[in-house]
Amino acid sequence: MSKLLEIRNLRAEVDNKQILKGLNLEIGAGEIHAIMGPNGAGKSTLSYVLSGKPGYTVTDGSALFMGKNLFDMEPHERAAAGLFLGFQYPVEIAGVSNLHFLRAAANAQRKTRGEDEISAGEFIKIASKEAKALGINPEMLKRPVNVGFSGGEKKRNEMMQMAVLQPKLAILDETDSGLDIDALRIVSESINRVMRQPDRSVLLITHYQRLLDHVKPDFVHVLAKGQIVRSGGPELALELEREGYGELVA
Amino acid sequence: MTKVEESRGDAVAKPVLTLPSPHNEDWHWSRLNALEALSGEEHGQFPLPNQSSFWSGLTGPKLLFVDGVYQAEASHAGPVKVEAVTEKSQNPLGKMTNGQIGWTLNLEETCAEPIEILYLGSGGAYHMPSSIRLAKNVSATLVETYAGQGWSNRFSYFDLGENARLQRLARLSCEGGFTSLIEEGSLGEKACLITDWIGNKGADSRIDQRFDLNASGAELMSGGAFLAREKQRHDIMIITRHIAEGCQSRQKLRALADDQSTVSLAVRTEVASSAQKSDGEQSLKGLLLSRDATVNMKPELEIYADDVKCAHGAAVGELDPQALFYLESRGIDPEEAKDLLIQSFVMEAFISKPDSLLYSTWLHDTEHWAGEK
Numbered sequence: 001m002s003k004l005l006e007i008r009n010l011r012a013e014v015d016n017k018q019i020l021k022g023l024n025l026e027i028g029a030g031e032i033h034a035i036m037g038p039n040g041a042g043k044s045t046l047s048y049v050l051s052g053k054p055g056y057t058v059t060d061g062s063a064l065f066m067g068k069n070l071f072d073m074e075p076h077e078r079a080a081a082g083l084f085l086g087f088q089y090p091v092e093i094a095g096v097s098n099l100h101f102l103r104a105a106a107n108a109q110r111k112t113r114g115e116d117e118i119s120a121g122e123f124i125k126i127a128s129k130e131a132k133a134l135g136i137n138p139e140m141l142k143r144p145v146n147v148g149f150s151g152g153e154k155k156r157n158e159m160m161q162m163a164v165l166q167p168k169l170a171i172l173d174e175t176d177s178g179l180d181i182d183a184l185r186i187v188s189e190s191i192n193r194v195m196r197q198p199d200r201s202v203l204l205i206t207h208y209q210r211l212l213d214h215v216k217p218d219f220v221h222v223l224a225k226g227q228i229v230r231s232g233g234p235e236l237a238l239e240l241e242r243e244g245y246g247e248l249v250a
Numbered sequence: 251m252t253k254v255e256e257s258r259g260d261a262v263a264k265p266v267l268t269l270p271s272p273h274n275e276d277w278h279w280s281r282l283n284a285l286e287a288l289s290g291e292e293h294g295q296f297p298l299p300n301q302s303s304f305w306s307g308l309t310g311p312k313l314l315f316v317d318g319v320y321q322a323e324a325s326h327a328g329p330v331k332v333e334a335v336t337e338k339s340q341n342p343l344g345k346m347t348n349g350q351i352g353w354t355l356n357l358e359e360t361c362a363e364p365i366e367i368l369y370l371g372s373g374g375a376y377h378m379p380s381s382i383r384l385a386k387n388v389s390a391t392l393v394e395t396y397a398g399q400g401w402s403n404r405f406s407y408f409d410l411g412e413n414a415r416l417q418r419l420a421r422l423s424c425e426g427g428f429t430s431l432i433e434e435g436s437l438g439e440k441a442c443l444i445t446d447w448i449g450n451k452g453a454d455s456r457i458d459q460r461f462d463l464n465a466s467g468a469e470l471m472s473g474g475a476f477l478a479r480e481k482q483r484h485d486i487m488i489i490t491r492h493i494a495e496g497c498q499s500r501q502k503l504r505a506l507a508d509d510q511s512t513v514s515l516a517v518r519t520e521v522a523s524s525a526q527k528s529d530g531e532q533s534l535k536g537l538l539l540s541r542d543a544t545v546n547m548k549p550e551l552e553i554y555a556d557d558v559k560c561a562h563g564a565a566v567g568e569l570d571p572q573a574l575f576y577l578e579s580r581g582i583d584p585e586e587a588k589d590l591l592i593q594s595f596v597m598e599a600f601i602s603k604p605d606s607l608l609y610s611t612w613l614h615d616t617e618h619w620a621g622e623k
Contacts, residue, residue: 039261041437051579054571079581091576095597098588101577104590161580 003064003202004029004169005050010061011226012049019045021226023059027169027201033213034204034237037223038245042089043205046223047173051085052078052094066168079105080112082168084161086175090154093145098157102164109165130163133193135186151178152230159190170195171203176211188214209241224249270342272325273428277516277548280428280485288375288401288427293317295373296399296470296525299425304395306607310363313353317400319375320353330365330474332354335379337407341458344379344432352379357388364391364607371400371424386438392418393611397451401428408435410445412465415442419608421615422476422484426454431463433459437468444602447474448612449484450619456485463490463497463525470497473601475504475612477592477619478511478543487516492525492555499529504599505536505566506592507543514546517562523554536566537595589620 005027012020019042027033027238037043049056050063052075070078093101107117118126130136134156146154155175162170172191176184192215195202204215212220212234220236221228222245229248230236261425269282294317301314301324311328314321320332335352335543339345355365384390388411388608396402402424410416429449437443449455476484490499505513519530534543549562569591577587596616602608 003400053575053579074584075575075578076581076587077459085579087576087579091570091573093573093576093591093594095594101580101590104586105577105580105582108583108586112581112583165580 002029004031004066005203008062009209010049010063011059012045012059013059013232014045014055014177018059018225020049023227025221025228027203029201030198031218032202032204032215033219033221034206034217035221035223036206036237036240038249041223042158042226043223044173047085047171047203050078050171051075051083076108077112079165079167080109083103084165084167084170086158086162086172088173088177090146090158094147096145097129097142098145099124099141102161105161106164108223125166127160130160134190135184136160145168149156150182152183155179155187156183159187159194159202163190163194166194168199169201169203171205173205174207175204176206176208184210185214189213209237212237222248271395277487277514278456278485279512279514279546280454280483284454285375285401285428291400292376293372293374293400295537298370299374299397300366301370302404303587304368304392304397304423306364306366306611308363308366308388308607310361311365313367315369315378317372317374318378324357328365329357329361330367335381335407337379337381339379339405339407339432339434341405341432341434341460343403343420343430343456343458344405344434345381346403347377347432350377352381354381354383356389357390360388361390364393366393367395369394369396369402369404371396371398371402371427373400373427375401375403377403379407380559381407381409382416382417383409384411384441386411387413389415390417391608391609392416393421394418395421395423396429396453397423397425399425399427401430403430405432406434408433408437410435410437410441410443413437413440414438415444417439417444417602417608418446419602419611420445420447421611422447422449422453422455423451423615425451428455429453429455431457432453433457435461437463437465437470439462440467440469441465442469442471445473446600446602446608446612447476448596448615449474449476449478450615452482454483454485457487459488461490462493463499464493466494466496468494468497470499471601472500473502473599475506475596475599475616476513477506477596477616478506480511481509482487482511484513486514489518490520490530492519492521492528492530495525496527497529499524500531500533500601502533502599502601503535504596505534505545505547506539506595507545508538508539510540510542512544512546516546516548516550518548518550519560521551521553521555521558521560526555526557528555528558528560530560532562532564534564535598537592538566540570589617592620593617
């Protein structure tokens with residue numbers, strides 16, 4: 001299977017503090033990988049480094065995304081290339097409607113890829129369809145981005161963005177946090193529906209098995225002290241749930 | 251004191267202005283000394299901008315003034331009359347409009363279509379008063395646009411009857427020169443005056459809005475976004491006095507300063523001991539796009555009643571890097587992301603209902619500013 005993402009010996013720091021310390025990870029097309037690990041292990045840092053957040057400095061190593069050096073690209077170019085980050089804490093943007101923002105994002109990606117812009121009418125149809133699938137009130141599309149949304153609504157909105165933007169690789173940082181049981185099911189269905197495709201992949205960052213009950217991972221990794229310290233199949237998550245990280249982080 | 255005199259004995263009579271300076275005005279930062287030069291200029295120094303881009307395309311009343319002179323052939327005045335205005339201002343700049351020909355609007359019935367007034371300037375100065383009276387239960391929408399060059403000095407008097415409602419948008423879109431708006435008046439019981447200002451071009455500006463809320467339940471809502479670059483200055487002062495019971499006032503002002511520009515917002519709300527159940531809110535925010543730009547803010551509350559709800563807030567900052575990254579992570583390039591955040595910041599100050607004309611005009615003006623970099 002072709003590799004969508006290949007990370008080699010990745011070292012990265014924030015505020016001069018080394019967080020990732022030689023991380024290796026390969027994600028093939030059509031695969032779902034879960035990363036688990038204790039607090040402070042570097043899970044969110046990994047997601048920010050891959051998506052290009054300012055302040056996160058790569059000091060060594062490489063990351064190839066569909067054969068291209070990810071670190072040669074600006075954040076918006078990474079997104080246009082097909083990388084999507086589902087934020088743990090989605091940002092509120094007052095004064096810009098969800099629909100306006102989503103269309104701006106979709107068209108910006110198309111522009112970067114040299115494609116024609118999508119018309120307002122066509123876009124509304126797509127967005128409304130995805131909103132319906134996620135149980136999002138169409139009125140929410142008119143509201144400012146994430147402003148006044150509950151935690152669950154924000155996460156559903158992230159999934160809405162993912163569904164509209166149709167990325168190749170979705171890095172979902174604790175998408176399950178703050179979700180009630182029904183919302184977790186809806187969000188999981190969305191991940192499966194949008195991303196369970198032969199040419200798409202998911203990197204799920206989570207603390208809990210419950211998300212993995214709905215989105216079955218092909219691989220589970222344990223990230224501790226800035227490195228992948230163990231990898232396995234879905235059974236690894238069950239083992240971690242049962243026994244904790246124990247010696248893995250000692 | 252301000253006075254306009256004619257120099258006697260010169261071949262060309264030039265006005266001599268005596269204007270207040272920062273030494274005898276509280277919390278004003280505008281450079282009134284520049285007005286002396288503008289006042290002495292002849293009209294016609296600059297070509298007039300194309301007026302067509304400033305009209306909405308709606309069929310309501312439209313009035314065009316060029317350098318303060320009414321252009322009847324290009325207007326459809328409807329209920330608006332061009333005539334002398336009886337109301338007088340005591341404001342130093344407002345006084346200069348006293349006795350001048352201006353326009354009046356007396357509405358006994360609701361005007362469904364927005365009334366649009368366009369003031370074009372070709373340089374030089376003009377001083378024009380206006381008076382707006384809405385009878386009981388009457389509603390109207392007014393859009394005033396200032397474009398071109400020179401000094402536009404305007405005094406507006408508002409008299410809204412019981413339960414009357416006026417929504418207005420004032421667009422400060424002059425490329426250069428100075429725009430001064432002096433706004434005063436009287437609101438009847440449960441009358442509502444909503445004003446949204448937007449300053450999106452190169453002229454310096456000063457706005458002085460002063461109202462006493464003397465009738466119970468009156469509402470004064472004032473929103474504004476002032477976008478400045480280079481060495482431009484916007485200088486806004488709003489003074490609202492709650493006198494009667496149960497009145498509301500809101501001031502939502504946004505200052506956006508780039509380069510070496512300065513935007514100053516001073517808002518003062520006084521609540522008299524008779525004004526129980528008053529509801530006041532001051533929300534002032536500034537966004538600095540350059541380390542050399544300045545935003546001055548002075549939210550001020552003076553409350554003598556004990557059963558009131560009054561809030562004030564002031565904050566100045568830079569573009570939120572988290573929000574910028576969020577937008578970029580969705581594929582939006584850094585410049586467009588910045589523009590979207592500017593729009594987000596500005597749109598917060600829009601108070602009128604998202605009525606199609608006012609909202610879309612405001613949005614257009616914001617985008618125009620961002621696109622002019």
